[in-house]
Amino acid sequence: MSGTHDRATEAAAIEAVPTGLFINGRWQDADGGGTLDVLDPSTGQVLRQVADATAKDGVAALDAAAAAQPEWGASAPRERSDILRRAYEALLDRQDDLALVMTLEMGKPLAEARGEIAYAAEFLRWFSEEAVRIDGGYATSPDGKARFLVMRQPVGPCLLITPWNFPMAMGTRKIGPAIAAGCTMVIKPAKQTPLSMLCLTEILHEAGVPDGVLNTITTSTAGAVMEPLIRDGRARKLSFTGSTEVGRTLLEQCSSTLMRTSMELGGNAPFLVFEDADLDAAVEGAQAAKMRNGGEACTAANRFYVHESVADEFARKLADAIGSQVVGRGVDDGVTLGPLIDQAALDKVERLVADAQAKGATVVTGGQTVAGDGYFYQPTVLSGVPDSADLRHTEIFGPVAPISTFSTEDEAVTAANDTEFGLVSYVFTDDLARALRVCERLESGMVGLNLGVVSNPAAPFGGVKASGLGREGGRVGIEEFLEIKYVGLPRP
Numbered sequence: 292m293s294g295t296h297d298r299a300t301e302a303a304a305i306e307a308v309p310t311g312l313f314i315n316g317r318w319q320d321a322d323g324g325g326t327l328d329v330l331d332p333s334t335g336q337v338l339r340q341v342a343d344a345t346a347k348d349g350v351a352a353l354d355a356a357a358a359a360q361p362e363w364g365a366s367a368p369r370e371r372s373d374i375l376r377r378a379y380e381a382l383l384d385r386q387d388d389l390a391l392v393m394t395l396e397m398g399k400p401l402a403e404a405r406g407e408i409a410y411a412a413e414f415l416r417w418f419s420e421e422a423v424r425i426d427g428g429y430a431t432s433p434d435g436k437a438r439f440l441v442m443r444q445p446v447g448p449c450l451l452i453t454p455w456n457f458p459m460a461m462g463t464r465k466i467g468p469a470i471a472a473g474c475t476m477v478i479k480p481a482k483q484t485p486l487s488m489l490c491l492t493e494i495l496h497e498a499g500v501p502d503g504v505l506n507t508i509t510t511s512t513a514g515a516v517m518e519p520l521i522r523d524g525r526a527r528k529l530s531f532t533g534s535t536e537v538g539r540t541l542l543e544q545c546s547s548t549l550m551r552t553s554m555e556l557g558g559n560a561p562f563l564v565f566e567d568a569d570l571d572a573a574v575e576g577a578q579a580a581k582m583r584n585g586g587e588a589c590t591a592a593n594r595f596y597v598h599e600s601v602a603d604e605f606a607r608k609l610a611d612a613i614g615s616q617v618v619g620r621g622v623d624d625g626v627t628l629g630p631l632i633d634q635a636a637l638d639k640v641e642r643l644v645a646d647a648q649a650k651g652a653t654v655v656t657g658g659q660t661v662a663g664d665g666y667f668y669q670p671t672v673l674s675g676v677p678d679s680a681d682l683r684h685t686e687i688f689g690p691v692a693p694i695s696t697f698s699t700e701d702e703a704v705t706a707a708n709d710t711e712f713g714l715v716s717y718v719f720t721d722d723l724a725r726a727l728r729v730c731e732r733l734e735s736g737m738v739g740l741n742l743g744v745v746s747n748p749a750a751p752f753g754g755v756k757a758s759g760l761g762r763e764g765g766r767v768g769i770e771e772f773l774e775i776k777y778v779g780l781p782r783p
Contacts, residue, residue, distance in 0.1 A: 294764040301622065305392045308486045309493055310341045311507065312348055315355035322347045327482055327511040332398040333620040334664040341485050344510040349477070351522050352506035357525045358450040359503030364445045364473040368423045369479025371470055375419035377498040382412040382463075382491075388488055389459065394621040396486045397458055398629035398666075399584055401621055411491075413748040418467035421769045425472070440778040445473035446551060447527035449772065450520055452513070452541075453488065454532045455481035455632055456587045456688075462488050464748070465530045466495070466505065472772035474528065477490050477506045479534075481519060483632055485509040486525040514540075518645070524548050528772060531555070532589075535757045550637070553761035553771050555589070555753060557686050558714035561707035562592035565700070566600045568719040573740060574608045577692065579743030580717050581647045582613060582670065585628055589758075590715045590737075590746060593687055594702050599696040602674070606655050606694050610672040613692060614656035629630035630666040631689055631735055637666040640689035647673055647680040647693060651700070657690075662768065684710070700725065708734045711758040715745055736762075 310320035310326075325343035330336065344352075382389065390404035423772070428441040449469050453461040458480060469476050480488035492507040520526055521544045528551045529539055535557040545552050562572045562580060580592035597605045621629035631637045637660065644658055657671030662736045667691055676683065676693040683693070697703040707716055715737040720726050729736045736754035739745045746752060751765035761771050 301391065301395055303711065304388055305339050305395060305486070307388075308339065308392060309489045310339060312342045312344055312352070313489075313492045313496070313505070314352045314505040315506065316496070320417060321345060327509065329396055329486060330483070330633070331395055331621070332632050333667075335634075335664060338395055339486065341489065341509045343512075344508040344516055345512075346516050348508055348622060349516040350523075352477040352508050353448065353505040353520050353523060353525060355506050356477050359501065360445075360448050360475045360738065363475050363501060363504050364447075366473060366628065368425060370420045371473060372422040374495070374499045375415045375467060375470055378495050379412045379415035379419060380617045381494045381498060382408055384416065385494070389487065391622065392490060393458060393487050394629070396484045397455065398621050398632065400626050400629055402627075403584065404621070407457060407460050410746070410748070411463040414460065414463040414467040414701070417748040417764070418734070418769060420469035421468070425769065425773065436782055438780040438782065440780055442681040442776040443773040444776055446772050446774050447474060448525055449474045449476040449528040449530065450480040450517065450526045451529045452475050452517065452529070452533065453478065453480050455483040456584055457489060458484035458487035461532050462491050464752075464768075465532075466491075468763075468769045468772050470500065470504070472769055474772050475504045475506075476527070477508060479508050479510065479513060482509070482511050482513070518544055521545055521550065522547050527551060529553070530763075530771070538759065551771075553753075553763060554759040555763060556714075556757060556759040557712055558589040558591070558754065558758055559593045559684070559686055559710045559712040560590060560715045560717065560735075561733075562717040563703050563707060563719065564595070564597040564601065564605055565703070565718075565720040565722070565725065566598040567721045567725075568601070569721060569741075570601060570605055570608060573605065573719040574612055576717065576719060576741065576743030577609055578612045578741070580739065581692045582628065582690060583744060585631065589686070589687050591688070592692070592717055592743075594683055594707075595692055595694040596706050597694055598703075599698050602694065602696045602773075606672060606674045609692060609694075610774075613645050613670040613672055613690070616670040616690070618661055618669065620665070626669055628690060631668060632666065634666055636688060637668060640668050640687065640691060643680075643682040643685060643687055644671060644673070644691060647676055647681040647682055650677050650680050651675040652680060652693065678706075686712075694710050700729065704729060704732050708732075711757040712754070713756035714758035715739065717743065
């Protein structure tokens with residue numbers, strides 16, 4: 292796994308990234324000058340140090356957002372739209388440089404990083420178009436004696452918290468609708484991957500976002516910095532993407548001020564393959580659903596349920612497809628699977644695979660850590676996985692596909708729904724009636740029907756049960772950042 296990428300180019304890309312906090316339109320050091328290390332997961336070495344915000348820095352960021360809200364909330368929709376459009380174009384213009392930074396701090400192969408930049412940019416374009424579509428209503432009361440005027444207004448200052456696995460796209464998916472709706476914000480990226488958000492902040496500032504509207508704070512102590520802002524009372528919206536465990540804590544904190552929330556939390560996605568499915572298409576979809584981002588995605592297929600009559604063939608074909616992945620540093624030519632994000636993630640995958648094997652699962656391909664530097668794990672397929680295996684009930688977040696069998700449709704649906712999570716499900720069948728039946732019965736916010744990737748900026752993204760609240764993207768995405776005000780009028 293020796294590197295072939297120009298290390299000087301890598302160093303130059305990292306050196307170009309701002310490292311401070313961005314508060315009220317300017318870059319600044321953290322209070323006290325603290326810094327946090329950003330690691331390259333392919334080597335375990337420090338890439339860069341960035342400012343490590345304190346609670347005092349967080350309050351300063353909220354102060355700026357609260358002060359800017361009245362003027363920004365009254366700004367012209369076209370102004371907000373144009374800013375987002377300029378930022379969209381800038382992301383595409385800088386796609387290669389931004390992808391390199393993302394790969395270095397997160398590990399995903401450059402091709403996937405470029406894809407994420409394009410995906411992230413689409414949120415800015417989509418919400419630039421939604422900014423000028425915010426509407427209201429005028430109606431006559433049923434008795435004819437009054438008139439109803441309905442307005443949609445920005446909810447107010449927002450707190451946005453993004454994860455490490457899609458460090459650019461999860462930012463634009465929140466920032467885009469906030470800007471379009473006329474909301475100011477404080478955004479906190481994950482401590483593992485802050486560099487992409489710092490790049491995005493610089494681009495948005497250059498695109499014309501006014502001072503105080505977007506404030507970015509990087510910190511190693513998220514709870515200590517964000518909880519005071521949540522309980523402050525001036526912020527009126529929290530949008531969080533991350534684990535269900537943290538989401539529950541944040542919801543408890545938000546209850547003190549009755550803050551509006553959007554929560555995109557954990558997943559445990561089932562992938563159902565029926566006996567009438569096109570197996571080649573199912574394998575292609577499975578590889579996309581499992582291996583996108585190296586399996587480090589809340590939408591990743593986590594539990595494969597395959598009809599007993601085709602399970603062996605499906606397992607062989609999936610093992611051939613996944614086993615051909617080239618593991619290495621994401622910046623190197625030909626690499627299709629990068630490292631996991633950190634040692635804790637690698638340890639978790641190792642433990643889950645070992646537990647499954649101890650309980651009777653068979654390794655079809657992979658099943659081991661890759662020797663050397665960094666946090667690499669072989670692409671893995673397991674067959675005969677019992678329900679007692681821990682990875683049946685835990686989000687794997689790694690390149691491991693565990694396969695179990697079923698014999699009836701009811702058995703498959705029951706197994707798929709047997710989880711507290713409900714973000715996305717995948718179904719492969721050529722029977723239209725069955726497809727509709729199963730899609731209706733699955734307890735998830737999204738379903739990929741003969742499709743391995745469901746994410747799209749123009750579609751509503753979100754889950755049910757312990758996978759979250761609210762939706763991001765699509766026409767409903769901007770509604771999460773708008774309040775409805777009703778004005779009653781007498782009959783003219």
